[in-house]
Each structure stands twice: as structure tokens, then as C-alpha cells.
Amino acid sequence: MNTRESHCYLLGGALHRCEATMDEARLVREARDGDEDAFADLVRRHSGGLHRAVARIVLDEEEAWDVVQMAFIKAWQRLDKYDSRWKFSTWLYRIGTNLAIDLIRSRASRLKAHKAGGEHQLRLVGGKQETAERLEHGEIDGILRELVDVLTPQQRSAFILREVEDMETSEVAEILGCSAATVRNHVFQARKTLRREIQNRYPEFVPQSQRGRNEL
Amino acid sequence: MSCEDYRELLTEYLDDSLDEVRRAGFRAHLKRCEECRDLAIAEDPSFLLSLAGRREPSAEKIEACVTGVMAGIRQEQLQQRLRPSRRPWLAAAAAVVLAIIASTAWWMNGAQPVETPPLQADAHEVEILEPVVPEEGPEAKEPPPRVEVDMTQEEVRVYQYAIGDDGTTGAVFIVNPAMEL
Numbered sequence: 203m204n205t206r207e208s209h210c211y212l213l214g215g216a217l218h219r220c221e222a223t224m225d226e227a228r229l230v231r232e233a234r235d236g237d238e239d240a241f242a243d244l245v246r247r248h249s250g251g252l253h254r255a256v257a258r259i260v261l262d263e264e265e266a267w268d269v270v271q272m273a274f275i276k277a278w279q280r281l282d283k284y285d286s287r288w289k290f291s292t293w294l295y296r297i298g299t300n301l302a303i304d305l306i307r308s309r310a311s312r313l314k315a316h317k318a319g320g321e322h323q324l325r326l327v328g329g330k331q332e333t334a335e336r337l338e339h340g341e342i343d344g345i346l347r348e349l350v351d352v353l354t355p356q357q358r359s360a361f362i363l364r365e366v367e368d369m370e371t372s373e374v375a376e377i378l379g380c381s382a383a384t385v386r387n388h389v390f391q392a393r394k395t396l397r398r399e400i401q402n403r404y405p406e407f408v409p410q411s412q413r414g415r416n417e418l
Numbered sequence: 419m420s421c422e423d424y425r426e427l428l429t430e431y432l433d434d435s436l437d438e439v440r441r442a443g444f445r446a447h448l449k450r451c452e453e454c455r456d457l458a459i460a461e462d463p464s465f466l467l468s469l470a471g472r473r474e475p476s477a478e479k480i481e482a483c484v485t486g487v488m489a490g491i492r493q494e495q496l497q498q499r500l501r502p503s504r505r506p507w508l509a510a511a512a513a514v515v516l517a518i519i520a521s522t523a524w525w526m527n528g529a530q531p532v533e534t535p536p537l538q539a540d541a542h543e544v545e546i547l548e549p550v551v552p553e554e555g556p557e558a559k560e561p562p563p564r565v566e567v568d569m570t571q572e573e574v575r576v577y578q579y580a581i582g583d584d585g586t587t588g589a590v591f592i593v594n595p596a597m598e599l
Contacts, residue, residue: 238488238491241488241491242484242487242488245483245484245487245488246480246481246484249475249480249483249484249487250474250475250480253475253479253483254472254473254474254475267479267482267483267486270483271483271486271487271490272490274483274487274490275487275490275491275494278487278491279494342466342467342469342470343470343473345466345467345470346467346470349467350467361467365464365467365468366467366468366470368442368445370438371434386434389434390434392464393432393462393464396463396464396467397462397463397464400463400464400466400467401463404463404466407459407463407466
């Protein structure tokens with residue numbers, strides 16, 4: 203791809219994003235006017251991404267769907283309070299993340315997550331596989347769901363939104379209702395804890411020379 | 419950018435000091451280049467999780483979510499429509515009940531204000547009213563003894579009198595009628 207083509211690609215990409223943003227703004231306006239079909243379109247657009255993030259916070263696929271539905275219903279009820287200066291997705295993720303954090307705080311036991319993690323660990327120890335294959339097969343997803351359980355709700359949310367969902371720090375700060383510096387601190391602490399846990403539970407992923415160096 | 423260029427960005431990435439464009443480029447390179455990815459994981463094993471593959475929900479799951487959300491919205495709308503209509507009924511019922519209670523109280527009091535008889539402020543001898551007399555036992559037929567109370571400048575009224583087992587001692591409960599029990 204030459205420079206001119208790449209510029210056109212970038213410009214085309216920016217135009218595409220602009221059109222998508224305007225389309226979403228129209229849907230939000232229509233939903234605020236009571237158009238349920240417009241709101242249903244917003245649900246279709248954002249439910250997948252919201253579920254992905256929420257599922258990694260609450261560590262349960264089905265409960266995550268419940269949280270996602272509750273988040274959208276709350277969003278519908280509060281549409282008159284929605285400030286269009288926010289991205290709709292940011293506002294929606296804020297509602298969904300708060301519900302997810304409330305859920306994990308009120309949940310009585312983490313035993314289900316530990317049990318699931320234990321079964322998963324037995325399967326992995328059985329055979330050595332290349333990291334690339336594991337990434338493709340989604341086993342890393344299972345490890346993630348086990349390991350984030352050792353994080354606080356805020357660290358977990360910040361790490362998942364920033365590092366896994368690849369959202370900007372400023373957006374994560376808006377979602378979590380804190381400063382960008384706080385987000386960075388949460389992510390830093392999460393990485394530190396996860397390094398330790400991976401070293402303890404999955405040392406095969408850490409090269410020999412690095413073992414012990416990544417300890418606290 | 420070469421792999422060497424991307425590896426030099428690793429420290430800035432971990433410090434979260436990369437701008438979003440270079441950060442996106444760095445992550446995209448790690449997903450494509452196995453060697454650079456392994457080096458990043460060796461430096462910080464949490465990269466293993468940062469680069470976890472995204473699993474998109476199926477179209478069926480998303481449509482089920484849409485259906486659930488719209489059903490929840492309609493249920494909430496229905497409940498809102500039902501909620502206001504109950505209030506006039508409740509308010510009317512409460513008003514009727516209150517009216518009945520008030521009128522009953524007024525009728526029982528004979529529409530006259532209740533007057534408390536004045537008490538003697540300096541009484542030192544109290545006559546027992548409606549004494550509690552046990553039905554059985556030797557005390558049953560004997561009237562209870564008078565109680566002499568020296569409580570000048572106190573408003574008193576005997577409420578209850580009890581006789582001890584030896585027949586000589588007793589307990590007197592005196593309640594100021596102005597007190598709220």
C-alpha cells in the first residue's frame with residue numbers, strides 16, 4: 203500500500219467512523235423521542251461488546267447477559283438524562299460496569315470461579331502448547347477469567363476495559379467515574395498481581411531467566 | 419516500523435505513556451508477530467491476558483438480548499401505567515377510614531370535651547379507688563388498709579394497691595395522671 207493509498211484508507215476510515223457516529227446520534231435522538239425500534243438497534247450494536255466486558259468482570263456468561271439487559275433497561279429509563287457530549291457507548295458501559303461491580307461485591311462466594319479455574323488448570327498442565335495456539339483457541343480467555351478473580355473489582359474493571367477491551371484511558375476513567383491517574387494506578391496494580399499469579403499458576407509461560415524477577 | 423522499533427515501545431506501553439495511535443499500532447504488531455509477542459510476555463506475563471482473543475456473541479444471543487430488553491421496557495411501561503391509577507383509590511379509601519374513625523371517636527365522647535377532675539395539690543391522705551381485692555384467701559373479705567401518703571404539692575392518684583403475703587406490707591403504685599404512660 204503506497205502513501206497515497208494509505209492516506210485515502212485512513213481518510214476513508216475516519217469518514218466511516220464519522221458516519222457511524224452520526225448514525226448513532228440519530229438513533230439516540232429517536233430513542234429519546236420514544237422510538238423503540240431505534241433503541242433496539244442500539245441494543246444490537248452494543249450488547250456484544252458490553253457483554254464481553256461484563257462477562258470478564260462477573261466471570262459468568264449467563265449472569266453477564268442479565269447484567270447487560272438490566273443495563274439497557276436502565277439506559278432506556280435514563281435517556282432523558284443522557285448528555286450527548288458523552289459517547290453513547292461510554293455512558294452505557296458506565297451503567298453496565300457499575301451493575302457488574304455491584305454484582306460481584308454482593309456475591310457471597312467466589313468458590314464457583316475457583317472451582318472452574320481448578321478444572322481448567324488441570325487441563326492445561328497436561329500438555330505444552332505454543333502460546334500462539336492457545337491465543338487462537340481461546341484458552342487464554344479461560345485463564346483470564348480465572349486470574350482476574352484475584353483482583354479487586356476496580357482493578358479488574360480497569361484492566362479489562364483498558365488492556366483487554368483496549369479502550370482509551372480517558373474513556374475508562376469516565377466509565378469508572380475516576381481520574382485517568384487512578385485508572386493507570388489500577389492497571390499497574392492489576393498487572394503486578396497478574397504477573398505474580400501467572401508465575402505461580404502458569405510458570406510454563408514465563409521464560410526460565412525471568413522467573414523470580416517478576417516477583418513483588 | 420521494524421520489530422526493533424516496536425520493542426523499544428514496550429517500556430512506554432507498560433507505563434501507559436504511549437499515545438493512542440502508537441499504542442494501537444504496538445498492540446496490532448504483537449498480535450501479528452509471534453516473536454515480539456513472546457518477548458513482551460517474557461517481560462510482562464500479563465500480556466498473555468491483554469492479548470486474549472475476543473469472542474463475539476452469536477447473532478442468536480444478541481437477538482435474545484434485544485428481545486429481553488424490549489420485553490423489560492414494556493413491562494416497566496405497563497407497571498407505570500398501572501401505578502398512578504391505584505393512588506386515587508387508595509387515597510379515597512384512606513380518607514373514608516379516617517372519617518369513620520374520627521366520627522366514631524366524636525360520637526363516643528358525646529361531643530363533649532373530656533375534663534380531667536382537678537386534683538388536690540396538697541393532699542396527704544389518699545383514698546384508694548377501685549382496689550384490686552383477691553377473690554380467695556383470708557384477705558378476700560377484709561378491705562384493704564388506708565394508705566397515708568405525705569406528698570404535699572404533688573398531684574397524685576392511686577392507681578393500684580397490692581397486699582403482701584404477711585398481710586402488713588403493701589405496695590402502692592401512684593401515677594401522676596398528667597404523665598403519659
